[in-house]
Amino acid sequence: MxxxxxxxxxxxxxxxxxxxxxxxxxxxxxxxxxxxxxxxxxxxxxxxxxxxxxxxxxxxxxxxxxxxxxxxxxxxxxxxxxxxxxxxxxxxxxxxxxxxxxxxxxxxxxxxxxxxxRTRPVDIGRANDRYFSNFFGIGLITDASVNINPQLKGTIGKLSYFISTLQTAASADPFRFTLEHDSGRTDGEAVMLFVANGRFLGTRPLPLAADALYDGVLDVAIIREAGLPLLKELFKIKNFGEWDSEKSSFEFIRTTSLKLTTDQPMQADMDGEIYAHTPASISVLGKKLTFLVGEEQP
CATH class of the missing domain: 3.40.50.10330 (Probable inorganic polyphosphate/atp-NAD kinase; domain 1)
Structure with a gap:
């Protein structure tokens, strides 16, 4: 009580x-x-x-x-x-x-x-002076959010997100980035960079571990190529154990903090809200807030 x-x-x-x-x-x-x-x-x-x-x-x-x-x-x-x-x-x-x-x-x-x-302390992400619970992203994911048709969203709800993503994916422009993280430095070109704390995107489960919300680590996906096959691959993967880095268009990094710079300032999407920009210093605040939770499914 x-x-x-x-x-x-x-x-x-x-x-x-x-x-x-x-x-x-x-x-x-x-x-x-x-x-x-x-x-x-x-x-x-x-x-x-x-x-x-x-x-x-x-x-x-x-x-x-x-x-x-x-x-x-x-x-x-x-x-x-x-x-x-x-x-x-x-x-x-x-x-x-x-x-x-x-x-x-x-x-x-x-x-x-x-x-x-039922309660559980969960991690919260921080990007510069702002916080996110689910994700931080730039590139394709931000373009998809911007391109969502408000009338379509009101009519068919979550399906509008996927329609917008598919439309945007066909014409995504690559950007140059540099990422400093726990394991070193990664750079090059990508169409989307996604920093996950939560385990769902657009109602679909991401290939992250069940303890992703309280493991003290951020899961970073670097997506270098656009197109429908990429999206199918993203949602087909069930967990890291099934992911083959040699055959994938994705690169996954697990880190407690990262510094992200891009060749030009880019809009960033945090939990579906677009107001931040790169460059960004991102970190995880371990078990920062306590949430009521439902009953975990086996």
């Missing part, structure tokens, strides 16, 4: 949708929380500010929203000396980080799972 909890939810959703979402979770949450406060965001940045200002006042911080809202909350909570436990109620398009935490994707079931009280 939690004493005090704050539930942050997106105020940009319509009244009917907001009522439906809250109605699905309030019952299960009240069974495990003595005092629950609802806080509605009104504009971008509100969730981060609320977490920063009120995070240390509560035992539990609940986030009802998608990966973008989670990203804001992580950036508000990570700098705190005594952050609360965090629970995610998936209300977005892909909800990738919640999937890595084994949280059911139906809101009512998610609330019930969170109130079981």
């Amino acid at each position: 939690f004493g005090k909890a704050i539930l942050i939810h997106n105020g940009s959703a319509g009244q009917a949708e907001t009522g439906s979402r809250l109605g699905a979770v309030i019952g299960p949450l009240e069974a495990g929380i003595e005092e629950l406060t609802l806080v509605q965001t009104k504009e971008p940045g509100d969730a981060e500010r609320i977490c920063r200002e009120r995070g240390e006042e509560t035992d539990l911080l609940l986030v009802l929203g998608g990966d973008g809202t989670v990203h804001e909350c992580v950036n508000g909570l990570a700098p705190l000396a005594d952050p609360p436990v965090v629970g995610i109620l998936p209300g977005g398009t892909c909800n990738d980080f919640s999937r890595a935490l084994y949280i059911p994707q139906e809101l009512g079931r998610a609330a019930e799972a969170l109130m079981q009280g």
